[in-house]
Amino acid sequence: MLTVRHLTKRYGGTTAVDDLTFEVPPGRVTGFLGPNGAGKSTTMRVLLGLDRPTCGEALVGGRPYAAIPEPAREVGALLDASAVHPGRSARAHLLALARGSGVARTRVAEVLEAVGLAEAARKRIGGFSLGMRQRLGIAGALLGDPAALVFDEPVNGLDMDGVLWVRRLVRDLAGEGRTVFVSSHLMSEMQLVADHLVVVAAGRLLVDAPMDEVIAAWSHTRTAVRTPDAALLAERLGAARAGGDRAPEVEVEPGAGGELLVRGLTPEQVGDVAHAAGVRVHTLYREEASLERAYLELTETAEEFAAGASDRPGRATAAAKEHA
């Protein structure tokens, strides 16, 4: 369990993290999503005792990092894959970490094997690709067989095989009952691995909710239709109702590419309406809800609220939720 409570971190005049509160429970993958510079890495650095919080606290298993008796068994982290000495071999790097954290040296060979670096164990890290360094960093995080894992952008620089491998590893680790906290600025990646999302922007919490709830609350599946007779079709669609009075209201709005975006009707229903009206249809497809769109809507709403009123981000988020 990782706990972040009213965490604020300022570097000089810049506020990297602003009154952030959330929890990361065990047994699921918690995604930490936000644009670059949103404060994700800073939050992780405070969690791992590297940076001192200005206010608030970040705890691992209820304790600040420095107070954990055997930190390597409690939490393993990959923060920056390139933060290794290029002149050392992969094996020596891990051996030093194992010795420092009181982990049996037999674990070094085990984790090297687990991340697929057994062959390169005696090679100097300077010759490693970024993908190999990411694997080495993950090996270091797994060294103490920890109850919690913190990965900062773990798929950066990985090839397709590596990306698939990380996804599986992250899922497996959570499946074993561990606490898994993964940051990314790639929304598509989060959608594939995370069960729960903590979304931040400009150091503030935007959302802390299960993945499907985030997608459902902030975006809707829509039907996009392209036609040369847009005005007529829009009128007919507006009058249509899918299944009696209890069905959702139909909303039609023009899309960016000249198409109509229809909420409340399936492509089949839109096609039927068009057919009945004698309207020519050139394109007709379902626009699936995605984290990407949810995220864009979310950050837009947050920006509008921030610009509109000097409201606290927490309330702005709640209001945005109702609005959506």
Add this chain to the structure above:
Amino acid sequence: MIAASPPPARTAAHAPVPAPSTPRVLARALAMEWTKLASLRSTWWCLGLGAAGMAAFALLMGVSTADRFAEDPVAAGEFSYARLTSQGVFYLVQFAVLTLAALAATGEYATRAITTTLQAVPRRGVVLAARSAVAAGLAFAAGAGMTALGIGVLWGVVGSYAPLDAGYALGTVLGAGACMAVLAVLFVGLGTAMRGTAGTIGAGFLLLLGIPLVLQLSGLQELNDAAAYLPGAAAIEVYAAGDVGFYTAPHDGPINIVTVLGWAAAAQIAGYTELRVRDA
């Protein structure tokens, strides 16, 4: 047939563990720092170059001295093994130790690997202590070993003219080792405070050689004497046992030991404060 069962899950929840004692944490940190230092080529390059420099210096001095003694055997009576090798330590070996200690202290700031180190050992004072101790141990071995090497080479060349007092030589060897160890502690502290490798080596060079030379060039006796309170000049007084061969201090004895230790203590306090207060 494909086995359908998932791989055995490792238990994620650990039984509560007692906190390891401070000596245990320190022992682990020592093992970690030693593994890191020993696994870098730069460490062995520093030591190799230091030893090669000392051997070359001793050979050069030995050969020219032997020529002099061949013409004037009486002069050999005043020959001092300690004086020549101490100069080798002062001009060469201590810079190998400076480089070694600076790299040990600052290397992880350049690569940012300090973050993984502090995750393994979150107690920063323990990290600094371990790093200082490992650098000091290696510096002791380097200082003693290179001094012994220098005396050995000199003895090989001029031994037939000037007999070697083994007991006195041992004092020089151990003295140089001890002083190099204290200088390593100083520069690990300074490097931890400064964080930059180039800055640390530059500052170390000024402390060991640059500033004392300038003070002596000033021609003012007060400044000239003040140079003796710098760590390099005080250290050579210790390991050469006062027989430095060039003017350093108006004073011999324990004051020089106190001076070197004082510099090391001050640098460690500065390094520890920086390490504790600043974000890694």
